[in-house]
Amino acid sequence: MTMPFYVAPEQLMKDRADFARKGIARGRALTALSVRDGILICAENRSNTLRKVSEIYDRIAFAGVGRYNEFDQLRIAGVRHADLKGYTYSRDDVDARSLANQYAQVLGQTFTHEMKPMEVEILVAEVATESDGDQMFHVLYDGTVNDESGYTVLGGEADSIADRLGEAYDQDWEVGDAIQAAAAALSGEERTLEADDLEVAILVRETGRRAFQRIEGDELAGLLG
Amino acid sequence: MTLPLFEAGGDPGPNFAELLRSKGLVPPVPDVPAADTVISHATTVVAIRCHQGVVMAGDRRATAGHLISHRTIEKVYPADHYSGVAIAGAAGPAMEMVRLFQLQLEHYEKVEGKALSLDGKANQLGMMVRNNLPAAMQGFAVVPLFAGYDTNREVGRLFQYDVTGGRYEEREYAVGGSGSLHAGTVIKLGYRPDADADEMIDLAVSALFRTAEEDSATGGPDLVRGIYPVVAVIGSDGFERVADADVEARFRDLLASLENRGGDSQ
Numbered sequence: 159m160t161m162p163f164y165v166a167p168e169q170l171m172k173d174r175a176d177f178a179r180k181g182i183a184r185g186r187a188l189t190a191l192s193v194r195d196g197i198l199i200c201a202e203n204r205s206n207t208l209r210k211v212s213e214i215y216d217r218i219a220f221a222g223v224g225r226y227n228e229f230d231q232l233r234i235a236g237v238r239h240a241d242l243k244g245y246t247y248s249r250d251d252v253d254a255r256s257l258a259n260q261y262a263q264v265l266g267q268t269f270t271h272e273m274k275p276m277e278v279e280i281l282v283a284e285v286a287t288e289s290d291g292d293q294m295f296h297v298l299y300d301g302t303v304n305d306e307s308g309y310t311v312l313g314g315e316a317d318s319i320a321d322r323l324g325e326a327y328d329q330d331w332e333v334g335d336a337i338q339a340a341a342a343a344l345s346g347e348e349r350t351l352e353a354d355d356l357e358v359a360i361l362v363r364e365t366g367r368r369a370f371q372r373i374e375g376d377e378l379a380g381l382l383g
Numbered sequence: 384m385t386l387p388l389f390e391a392g393g394d395p396g397p398n399f400a401e402l403l404r405s406k407g408l409v410p411p412v413p414d415v416p417a418a419d420t421v422i423s424h425a426t427t428v429v430a431i432r433c434h435q436g437v438v439m440a441g442d443r444r445a446t447a448g449h450l451i452s453h454r455t456i457e458k459v460y461p462a463d464h465y466s467g468v469a470i471a472g473a474a475g476p477a478m479e480m481v482r483l484f485q486l487q488l489e490h491y492e493k494v495e496g497k498a499l500s501l502d503g504k505a506n507q508l509g510m511m512v513r514n515n516l517p518a519a520m521q522g523f524a525v526v527p528l529f530a531g532y533d534t535n536r537e538v539g540r541l542f543q544y545d546v547t548g549g550r551y552e553e554r555e556y557a558v559g560g561s562g563s564l565h566a567g568t569v570i571k572l573g574y575r576p577d578a579d580a581d582e583m584i585d586l587a588v589s590a591l592f593r594t595a596e597e598d599s600a601t602g603g604p605d606l607v608r609g610i611y612p613v614v615a616v617i618g619s620d621g622f623e624r625v626a627d628a629d630v631e632a633r634f635r636d637l638l639a640s641l642e643n644r645g646g647d648s649q
Contacts, residue, residue, distance in 0.1 A: 209496060212493070212496065213493050214493070231388070234494055235386045235387055237490065237493045237494055238387040238402055238494075239384065239387055241399060241402075241489070241493075242384065242387065242402065242403075243384055244486075245403070245408075245483075246384070246408070261386070263385075263386070264386050264388065
């Protein structure tokens with residue numbers, strides 16, 4: 159009978175975290191900003207069909223970076239959770255905080271109990287009628303939840319992108335300003351990102367029931383300037 | 384409520400009804416015949432094709448036996464951005480069906496990232512009516528009308544159903560509920576192919592008014608309480624409900640034109 163080697167729990171967790179972080183860092187980043195017109199989510203994504211940013215519910219959006227199949231599975235679970243909750247109780251009872259907690263549970267459980275942690279970072283954002291009420295929950299691969307205010311960055315090189323964005327960020331921005339700043343922060347100084355390289359969506363503050371809108375094609379190119 | 388995650392084999396896909404089934408949230412089929420109880424019924428609804436798309440309208444009355452149970456229920460609802468559904472039959476199950484249908488369409492759109500085609504939506508509703516058949520046999524029948532703007536063909540289309548879930552696409556107009564005979568006749572006489580929405584709204588208003596005169600289960604305009612039928616136009620801009628003030632003005636015009644004829648409304 160072969161005895162497994164002893165691995166210290168600290169080492170085991172560190173290895174798993176390194177594995178997840180490496181997977182996430184390989185993908186391209188995305189950023190979310192709470193501005194005057196709503197919550198803008200801007201992702202670097204060359205695909206027009208494999209989405210990183212999507213609608214969950216009336217005023218809630220989802221964004222993910224890392225392995226597409228893993229965060230897309232979480233996205234669909236989130237849509238199901240929200241629709242079931244809205245059906246069982248009421249549309250007003252669906253909120254981002256409880257959804258973020260559910261995500262945290264699943265990611266935490268997978269991180270400690272499964273063979274392989276999920277190589278994803280996700281964002282659950284909910285827009286309010288006033289920008290002070292906007293909620294952005296950034297959930298990490300191990301289930302850590304961060305309640306962000308103002309702006310947040312997910313994915314590879316998040317720190318340097320956040321630094322660039324932080325220097326310019328202004329809560330009173332309109333959509334166009336926010337998109338330009340987000341694109342500039344994501345690209346850095348050596349390159350520029352065109353409309354085709356970006357996936358942009360906004361949770362519109364002033365709107366009817368469904369706040370989620372994509373900004374694509376000519377409209378996006380126009381706003382990018 | 385925990386996050387609904389599924390194994391690859393048991394995944395309900397974009398189907399919300401299937402998701403409800405997997406969670407055991409589907410309401411049971413009533414095992415008591417409706418005849419033993421008095422339940423609310425929703426009555427007359429109409430849908431008429433027009434140049435812009437489709438006009439839908441429904442009165443506001445619900446009856447339970449010979450009594451009026453509600454004066455202000457609504458029978459015309461948006462199903463999603465480009466379609467609407469109007470209900471006739473047992474009011475409770477009908478409203479539940481509308482709620483599920485709206486959710487089903489939105490759920491599909493969010494999960495798949497793309498809305499169903501108009502035919503797909505019409506089939507979905509047909510399936511829901513068919514699933515209601517056991518309840519219909521107990522007397523809880525729901526018979527909806529479905530209308531929408533087909534963004535692929537760029538025309539308005541409308542569908543009628545029977546209790547078995549049979550789906551019938553109509554080219555001109557469709558009516559449902561207790562007053563359908565009278566409403567259908569009025570529309571049949573006033574219908575013009577490719578007419579303007581404005582004209583067809585007047586026709587729908589007139590049809591509901593005439594029906595309310597003949598059918599006790601159909602409510603007319605309530606000028607005292609300010610309750611008017613729900614009227615909506617579904618066109619390339621999507622589902623738009625006609626403002627109550629506009630509907631009121633049309634009824635007042637209709638009444639004035641009848642008064643000018645010496646009150647003859649035979």
